[in-house]
Amino acid sequence: MPELAFEDFTSGRVFDLGTVTADRDEMVEFARRFDPQPFHVDEEAGRRSVFGGLCASGWFTSCLWMRAFVDGVLSKSTSQGSPGGTEFGWPRPMFPGDVVQAQAVVIGARESRTRLTLGLVELRAEMLRGEDVLFRSVFTGMFGRRA
């Protein structure tokens, strides 16, 4: 049995997922493929934009959080994926070289009505640069229950 099952996701529990550094090359390469808006791929366009500088696609910020969540939580858990969530946002942009703190907080949990072996956990994802929130999301994770 993995270390973390449904029963371990108790309301209020905080998972510290460590820090991630935003690599400029990877950030730009990601944006060229998936989100080639000028302020995500071009230094000068970034400076002229509302963001004030070349900044990451929000999807890249989200994906860095996801990797930290897999490493810190899902890989040690009975995770069976996620149907989605009810909130996502990027209040502040992430810039190259930013050192960001990733965390996940359990908001609530309930047993599945339709599948007895599963439980649904509501979590808040956060990527923080000091006080600044770079990514925040509320979503549902599905986890296997202990026998």
Next chain:
Amino acid sequence: MPELAFEDFTSGRVFDLGTVTADRDEMVEFARRFDPQPFHVDEEAGRRSVFGGLCASGWFTSCLWMRAFVDGVLSKSTSQGSPGGTEFGWPRPMFPGDVVQAQAVVIGARESRTRLTLGLVELRAEMLRGEDVLFRSVFTGMFGRRA
């Protein structure tokens, strides 16, 4: 002035973003970097999972939609980014080779209260494989207004 400004995003307008084919190699490479859960990176683990086969990270599906949205809409628009949204989900998994239809539908639009040159557009993003919804999201886009 770009082709699409705030005023062009009228409620109910549908943007057909064309079709995208899910490339197995890119799907797995993406998952190895950002979402290395077994069912996203390993054929056999996928078969044993609730998904019934190796399937894409939801983030990859979202990112393919984003690229289609940039190509079909944002690159011709006064887009100034997005603060986020209120809903996102992956009702059905995407499998290698899937041919998926991308679209964006305008749900509503309002002028910004704080910034006179901007308008906020609420959009629904969708990735469809026939009748199956692989990705759906409701989010806000910020667009410059015509002079």
